[in-house]
Amino acid sequence: MRGHLTTAGAGPVLSLILSRQAASRPALERVSGLSRATIAQRLAVLFEAGLIVEAEATLPSGGRPARTMALNTGFGTVLAADIGESVIRMALTDLAPRVLDQVLVAMDVASGPAAILEAISRGCRDLLARRADWTAPVLGLGLTLPAPVDYDLGRVVGPSVMRAWDDFDIRGVLRRELAIDVFADNDVNLMTLAEHRLMWPDRDDLHFIKAGTGIGSGMIMGGRIYRGARGASGDIGHIQFDAPTAPLCRCGKRGCLEARAAGWAIARDLREAGFEARDARDVMALFDAGVPEAIQGVRGAGRVLGQVAADVVSVLNPAVIVVGGTLARAGEHLLAGIREHVYQRCLPLAVRDLEIVASRMGSDAGILGAAQLVIDEQLKPGTVEGLIEKALEKRAA
Numbered sequence: 001m002r003g004h005l006t007t008a009g010a011g012p013v014l015s016l017i018l019s020r021q022a023a024s025r026p027a028l029e030r031v032s033g034l035s036r037a038t039i040a041q042r043l044a045v046l047f048e049a050g051l052i053v054e055a056e057a058t059l060p061s062g063g064r065p066a067r068t069m070a071l072n073t074g075f076g077t078v079l080a081a082d083i084g085e086s087v088i089r090m091a092l093t094d095l096a097p098r099v100l101d102q103v104l105v106a107m108d109v110a111s112g113p114a115a116i117l118e119a120i121s122r123g124c125r126d127l128l129a130r131r132a133d134w135t136a137p138v139l140g141l142g143l144t145l146p147a148p149v150d151y152d153l154g155r156v157v158g159p160s161v162m163r164a165w166d167d168f169d170i171r172g173v174l175r176r177e178l179a180i181d182v183f184a185d186n187d188v189n190l191m192t193l194a195e196h197r198l199m200w201p202d203r204d205d206l207h208f209i210k211a212g213t214g215i216g217s218g219m220i221m222g223g224r225i226y227r228g229a230r231g232a233s234g235d236i237g238h239i240q241f242d243a244p245t246a247p248l249c250r251c252g253k254r255g256c257l258e259a260r261a262a263g264w265a266i267a268r269d270l271r272e273a274g275f276e277a278r279d280a281r282d283v284m285a286l287f288d289a290g291v292p293e294a295i296q297g298v299r300g301a302g303r304v305l306g307q308v309a310a311d312v313v314s315v316l317n318p319a320v321i322v323v324g325g326t327l328a329r330a331g332e333h334l335l336a337g338i339r340e341h342v343y344q345r346c347l348p349l350a351v352r353d354l355e356i357v358a359s360r361m362g363s364d365a366g367i368l369g370a371a372q373l374v375i376d377e378q379l380k381p382g383t384v385e386g387l388i389e390k391a392l393e394k395r396a397a
């Protein structure tokens with residue numbers, strides 16, 4: 001059997017299935033332009049390796065129901081770590097991805113890279129030890145960092161809450177400790193990825209805004225995360241507005257979006273009005289208590305966000321804008337201002353089918369995005385063939 005199976009060409013066929021461009025044999029033939037025999041051969045390899053399964057659901061194709069193919073979510077597992085400002089969350093997921101097990105460690109992000117990476121290595125080893133009887137391969141570790149990340153290098157670059165991390169070889173250290181592949185990206189990009197794959201898989205163009213204590217955004221363009229040349233795209237928080245009384249931003253410039261609409265800026269204004277507030281969580285506590293100044297602050301933030309969102313819509317024409325982060329809990333109070341400006345300022349064609357919604361993913365977005373990143377990287381054509389080879393060898397043994 002082994003001798004007849006070649007992994008060549010299996011990657012692109014898997015890609016069509018994973019991206020939901022084609023899930024049945026007839027659809028795969030149509031979309032790929034390959035013959036029935038070739039598709040059958042490539043699917044046989046994917047089935048034999050255990051990467052795909054035949055799904056229960058059938059879909060109509062020319063009147064006859066066709067069996068569909070889907071990723072075998074139990075083929076492997078993924079480790080994911082979400083580094084927050086005060087807590088590190090580590091999880092083991094399947095390939096859906098779904099969290100199967102997790103570990104939380106209270107640790108200040110200011111503890112520095114050596115201590116934090118050691119805690120992550122230890123947490124990952126614990127998670128794997130708890131599943132020692134599993135034979136499914138671990139595809140890698142995905143890392144969510146609350147800082148700008150040069151994606152190709154996997155390093156934090158520039159000023160952020162992760163000061164001592166600048167240019168630190170995160171992937172190298174963890175790869176040596178855990179002997180698995182490591183991928184890292186900033187938290188907003190990974191929340192964007194999770195939002196797209198798990199909530200809006202059939203929208204190819206999505207803009208995600210994280211409105212929390214700070215403000216950031218991520219973009220899915222043509223079904224893929226858009227990072228720009230070095231991974232700095234989507235940094236809308238420091239887009240500046242000219243105004244005579246521009247407030248000072250924490251980045252040192254004046255008039256940034258953050259200085260007007262971020263959780264820390266609303267908290268600043270609330271302190272001036274005599275309330276106690278430091279961050280987005282404090283703002284939302286006052287909001288939930290019905291404090292008019294807090295409600296006013298969130299609504300005002302929505303209007304300022306709307307001005308920047310309108311520019312993004314004009315340039316990129318997304319199909320959906322998803323607003324997440326702590327402030328998004330305010331729902332319509334925050335979204336109203338965004339909608340108002342976007343619909344007022346953008347071309348009718350750009351807003352015809354545009355949806356502007358609050359995220360429904362909750363606190364899992366970062367960790368699931370990190371897992372999804374590993375899955376995407378390891379199952380892409382050109383890389384997945386190695387996994388297939390190993391799986392076939394294991395089955396033959």
Ligand SMILES: [Zn+2]
Nearest residue numbers: 238249251256
């Ligand atoms: Zn700024």
